[in-house]
Amino acid sequence: MADSSDDDSKPHLIFSYGTLKRGFHNHKLTKELISQDDAVFIGPYITRHTYPLVCGPYGLPYLINLPGSGHRIKGELYAVSTPGLARFDELEGTSIGHYERLPVELVNVDKDGVVPVEAEAYFAHRSFGEAMWERSGKEGLSQFTEIEATRYVKRQDRPHQGRNILEDVRHFVSGN
Template identity: 55%
Template sequence: MVAERRDVNGEFLIFTYGTLKKGFSNHPLLQDLIRSGDASFVGNYATAVEYPLVCGPYRVPFLLNLPGAGHRVHGELYSVSTRGLARMDELEGTSRAHYERLPIKLVPVDGNEKEGLTCAEAYYAHRNYAMEIWKKNGKRGFGCYSEKEAIGYVKRKDRPQHLTFLDHIRLFISD
């Protein structure tokens, strides 16, 4: 049985696989949301099927909506309020076509596979450039954004400010 994309309290279930995870550069946003009561950690999960997880410009991680390609991706699941979700959407640039928030099916990685599938949402690379990033990565990805994959990550504030994120993506793809 597949659960809804919201938890029992009506909160959104959001799967994080990159810089929002514990120990990475954007996790302070989730820490703020947890402190304000707008998010809570649910557990460690993996995608139920394989997806490509790749890096783009500045070692920014992207989950690509190409089920069946890549690896089962490991990450963290959070329960997030509507207010918290708005802050996450802003960070991920959903209104600017950086990422798009779409459904994803997950399984817990703590060995409790009997729990079954969990439906959540994840931030995928926007469909406008996802296939080009997949090709740029040689159609190879990885199963977990770890410290190894994050080597060379450049924080947003340290990137050239005269270019938009989409400009950075276009340059990365064409390079």
């Protein structure tokens, strides 16, 4: 990833806390981007502040933009090119309001007392994030692990194939 004064060539720092992490289902996209020189693994990071992290329909992890609630979240930091970011945005459904990419402050897990790093993460869209937190009983995770991943349902294996994921989220938060 070449670096120049043009904003499109500067890497975007993306915090992965769920299925894009190493060893999880959607990491295949991350690996593909790494092989194309569109992403680089930087290391394990944790949020500087606490946030809710819950699992929603199909075992999908959702970080919720309610700083001060939940836990400090463990994940991985990647430097991603602009084309790579577009691929992540597509997977995360930013254009349909499933997730939204928002700023987050991180600190390196392996280095105490280091200056925080400004990155972005995919948060549950504001239209349902708080309702997702309420639906979870305001009980959250500190990280998405193999245990939670056992509940993950691949897109092609989900019921209601004709239904938009946002409809499934609405049903989930309403308790149906």
